[in-house]
Amino acid sequence: MRAIPALITRSEFSHWLLIVLVAAWILPGLIGHDPWKPDEAYSFGLVYHILQTGDWVVPTLAGEPFMEKPPLFYVTAALTAKLFSAWLPLHDGARLASGFYLALTLFFIALAANEIHGRGRETVLTLLASLGLAPLAHLLLTDTALLAGLALGLYGFALGLRSPLVGGICLGTGAGVAFLSKGLIGPGLLGLTALLLPLLHYGWRTRAYLYCLVAAAAAALPWLLVWPLALYLRAPELFSVWFWDNNFGRFLGSSRLGPQQEAFFYLRTLTWFAWPAWLLALWALWSGGNERLRQPGTLLPLALLIVTLLALMGAADARQVYALPLLLPLALLAAPAAELFPRWASILLHTLGVVVALAVLVLVWGVWSALKFGFPAILVAYLGNPPPMTAPEAGAFAAVIALGYSVGCLAALYFARRLRERVLVTWSLGMTLFLGLSMTLLLSAVDAQKSYRGAFTALRAAIPATYRCVASEGLGEPQRAMLEYFAGLRTLRRAVHPKTDCDLLLRQEYADEPVSLDARAWRLLWEGSRPGDTKERFRLFQRL
Numbered sequence: 001m002r003a004i005p006a007l008i009t010r011s012e013f014s015h016w017l018l019i020v021l022v023a024a025w026i027l028p029g030l031i032g033h034d035p036w037k038p039d040e041a042y043s044f045g046l047v048y049h050i051l052q053t054g055d056w057v058v059p060t061l062a063g064e065p066f067m068e069k070p071p072l073f074y075v076t077a078a079l080t081a082k083l084f085s086a087w088l089p090l091h092d093g094a095r096l097a098s099g100f101y102l103a104l105t106l107f108f109i110a111l112a113a114n115e116i117h118g119r120g121r122e123t124v125l126t127l128l129a130s131l132g133l134a135p136l137a138h139l140l141l142t143d144t145a146l147l148a149g150l151a152l153g154l155y156g157f158a159l160g161l162r163s164p165l166v167g168g169i170c171l172g173t174g175a176g177v178a179f180l181s182k183g184l185i186g187p188g189l190l191g192l193t194a195l196l197l198p199l200l201h202y203g204w205r206t207r208a209y210l211y212c213l214v215a216a217a218a219a220a221l222p223w224l225l226v227w228p229l230a231l232y233l234r235a236p237e238l239f240s241v242w243f244w245d246n247n248f249g250r251f252l253g254s255s256r257l258g259p260q261q262e263a264f265f266y267l268r269t270l271t272w273f274a275w276p277a278w279l280l281a282l283w284a285l286w287s288g289g290n291e292r293l294r295q296p297g298t299l300l301p302l303a304l305l306i307v308t309l310l311a312l313m314g315a316a317d318a319r320q321v322y323a324l325p326l327l328l329p330l331a332l333l334a335a336p337a338a339e340l341f342p343r344w345a346s347i348l349l350h351t352l353g354v355v356v357a358l359a360v361l362v363l364v365w366g367v368w369s370a371l372k373f374g375f376p377a378i379l380v381a382y383l384g385n386p387p388p389m390t391a392p393e394a395g396a397f398a399a400v401i402a403l404g405y406s407v408g409c410l411a412a413l414y415f416a417r418r419l420r421e422r423v424l425v426t427w428s429l430g431m432t433l434f435l436g437l438s439m440t441l442l443l444s445a446v447d448a449q450k451s452y453r454g455a456f457t458a459l460r461a462a463i464p465a466t467y468r469c470v471a472s473e474g475l476g477e478p479q480r481a482m483l484e485y486f487a488g489l490r491t492l493r494r495a496v497h498p499k500t501d502c503d504l505l506l507r508q509e510y511a512d513e514p515v516s517l518d519a520r521a522w523r524l525l526w527e528g529s530r531p532g533d534t535k536e537r538f539r540l541f542q543r544l
Contacts, residue, residue, distance in 0.1 A: 017412060017425070018121055022106060024405070025128050025432045028439035029138035030099045031092040034451035035485075038478045039321070040095075040140040041452065042066070043074070045481025047094045047140075050078040057230045058238060062480040063490045065235075067242035068257075070227055072180035073097060073142040091485075094140060101144040102137050105328075108151035108174075113332055115158035116297035122335035122421055126280065129427035130327050132273030132320065134435055142181050143324050149178030150304075150325055153190045154332070157300055160212035161203055168215025175216065176223020184247045185311070187220065189325065192307045193300075200299045253316025261318035266309065266326075273323055276349065276427055280334030287340045301329035338421045346423055353426030354413055360434045361406055368441040398440040405436030448531050452482035455528050455538060460487035462526035462540055463504065471502035479508055479538075505541045517541055 035044040042061060049060040056071045056078075080100065081093035088096075106127065110120035127133060137144055156171025171190065178186020194213060197204040232239040249255030270278055285292065285302075292298050308325050312318070341349070370379035409429045416425040438446070448454075463470075472491035475483070483489050483506075492500045505522065511534055515524060522541040529537045 015121075017416070018124065020408075021128065021412075021425075021428055021432060022103075022124065024408070024436060025134070025428070026099050026102050026138075028435040029443075030095050031088055032439070032443055033092075033447040034453050035091050035140060035482065036447075036450035037452070037482075038476070041478030042481045043077075043140045043142065044091050044094055045477070045484065046071075046074045047077045047081060048090070048481070048485055050074055051081060051090065057227070057234050061477055062484045064480075064493075064496065065238050065241075066477065067238055068246050069142050069182055070180045070242075072177065072227075073101070073145040076100065076145070077140065091140075095138075098138060098140060098144045101148040104148040105144070105151045108148065108155045109328055109331065112151065112155040112158045113335055115155065115161075116300060116332070117295075117336060119335035119338075122338050122424055123331045125421055125424035125428045126277050126331040126334045127327060129424055129431055130273070130277050130331070131275050131431070132269075132323065133327055134431045136321055136324065138435070138439075141321065143321055145181035146178050146186050147324055147328065149174045149176070149181055149186050150189065150328055152177060153186075154300070154304065154328060156212075156216065157193070157197070158296075160209065161296060164208045164212035165215050168212040169219045171212065172216035172219025172221075173223070175220045179220075179224055180227060183242075185251075187224070189304065189308050189311060192311075193304045196303045196307060197300065200303060201294070201296055203296050250317060251315050258317030259319060261313075261316060265318045266312050266323055269320055269323055270326065273320060274327055274330050276423070277327060277330040277334045280337035280423075281330050283345075284333055284335075284337040284340055288336070292336075298333065301332035305329035305333070338424060341423065349423045350417065350426050353423065353430055357409065357413060357426065357430035357433055360430055360437070361410075364434070364437040364441060365402075365406075368437075371442075371445055398443070402437050402440040405433055405440070409433040409436075449533075450530075452479065452530060453486050455530050456483050456486040456489075458528050459483075459506075459526060459538060459540060460489065463489070464525075464542070467502075467504050469500070469502040470504040470506055471497070471500050472506045472508075474508040475506065476508065479536075503543045505543070507539045507541070509537050509539060511535055511537045513537070515539065520544070 035041045045061045046059050046066060050056055050071075053060075056075050059066050059069070059071055059074065077094035077097035080096040081088075081090045084093035084096060106124050109127065110124050112120075113123035114120040137147075151174070153171050153174030156167045156169070156174055158167070159170060160167025171194075175187040175190045178190065194216075198209065203209075228239065228243070231242065245255040246257065250257050253260070285298070288298070293302075305326065308329070312322055312326070315322075366376060366379050367383070369375055370383055374380055409432060412429055413426060416422050416429070419425055470489060470491045472480075472493050473495075475491060475493065480491065480493075483491070491506055492502060494500060504525075505517075507517075511529065521544055523544055524539060525542050526540040527537060
């Protein structure tokens with residue numbers, strides 16, 4: 001790196017590159033688009049209820065209790081939405097909460113890494129490079145708050161080896177944040193890890209570690225009691241639904257709330273979801289030998305990885321987003337690999353990362369050109385003629401930002417080729433480039449595909465000036481949330497109100513499903529769907 005030493009040292013360059021890279025990675029996609037189906041849509045519905053009523057005790061979706069998760073993330077999102085409401089739409093302001101928890105996650109995992117093996121920078125870069133984190137973490141998801149809680153808990157474990165009181169407070173607070181984000185799964189993972197660690201290393205078989213756990217229990221107690229107690233005092237039956245059905249019932253499969261897990265789902269998912277972290281982690285463990293396996297800096301993340309993987313594989317349901325907690329221990333395990341890779345392997349992975357980054361650059365700009373100008377023809381033909389997505393409306397400002405990402409990432413790739421962490425930097429730059437370009441050049445096109453704004457605004461216009469009420473059939477949580485937000489309309493679901501006698505009926509059906517209502521009793525007023533959606537179709541009927 002001969003162009004830099006006259007101005008700054010290589011270490012200083014790496015430090016500033018990391019700061020800029022983290023900011024460039026977190027910011028794209030946080031603002032500028034509607035809540036997307038499925039998770040963002042229903043999550044914002046819960047935030048919207050808090051903004052309207054101020055009630056945080058009972059999570060409510062379109063007028064009905066929705067007891068899937070505790071309210072910490074939704075309360076945080078409501079606060080950021082209100083704080084920035086003068087400058088941003090409510091849904092964009094709410095999504096800033098995801099950026100806040102992402103920053104906390106990276107901060108605490110860096111502290112944990114510095115505490116156990118002094119490689120905080122490499123750990124952060126590994127997370128930024130992971131293929132599965134970037135597409136999910138920028139959405140309005142409670143899982144970002146869960147990650148922040150687990151990262152703080154990891155820091156508490158690491159710090160507890162030399163400072164039991166402060167480490168215990170961090171551990172307990174992390175468990176509390178994780179609990180109020182997604183329920184029992186977060187503190188359960190940290191608790192099982194706490195029980196496993198004394199079996200693995202003598203450093204956790206001390207009186208100081210016991211003091212650390214006592215401090216953790218005391219710090220976690222307020223987080224574990226305040227909301228559940230308030231919920232129980234308000235509505236004991238809803239507390240039972242949350243505690244039993246959405247924690248134990250979901251895990252065991254008795255409540256049948258999530259998609260059923262397929263064989264080896266998480267092992268298959270991690271091959272791409274955790275790339276390149278899993279490869280680097282395996283290399284670090286193999287090349288370090290038995291000596292590395294006996295070090296606390298290896299055993300701590302390894303214990304959490306084993307506990308989390310076994311818990312996920314033992315659950316009845318499975319989704320890709322549930323695998324996010326696996327990235328934290330994998331990143332900690334992978335960090336030492338930057339120094340352990342042989343030169344030929346480092347050059348190979350670095351070159352592959354450069355090729356991927358260049359492919360992303362060419363592909364995203366090419367897709368934007370195909371949608372905007374109809375060139376190149378090969379991409380137009382692949383996307384469909386006419387293309388299935390609305391032509392992007394990226395203005396001059398978005399194009400300038402995309403150009404800045406392109407030039408900046410190419411320059412960083414050039415200067416990073418001689419860095420010790422060049423493999424991690426290269427793959428992190430590739431993911432940052434993908435986020436920066438796709439969330440500027442293609443944002444409006446993707447938003448047109450995933451937003452319910454157009455469909456439900458048209459539905460609102462089709463509703464008669466006077467009506468008694470609107471019943472609904474087959475309407476899911478994301479659709480009900482967005483119907484209230486975009487159309488100001490709440491329906492009475494026939495599954496909940498079977499005796500309702502509304503004069504309007506809204507049905508969510510498959511796109512190719514024929515009209516099945518009696519034409520002598522119901523008249524079709526309107527039907528529509530999101531642009532390019534070949535699965536969902538909404539039909540509004542009026543009683544004759």
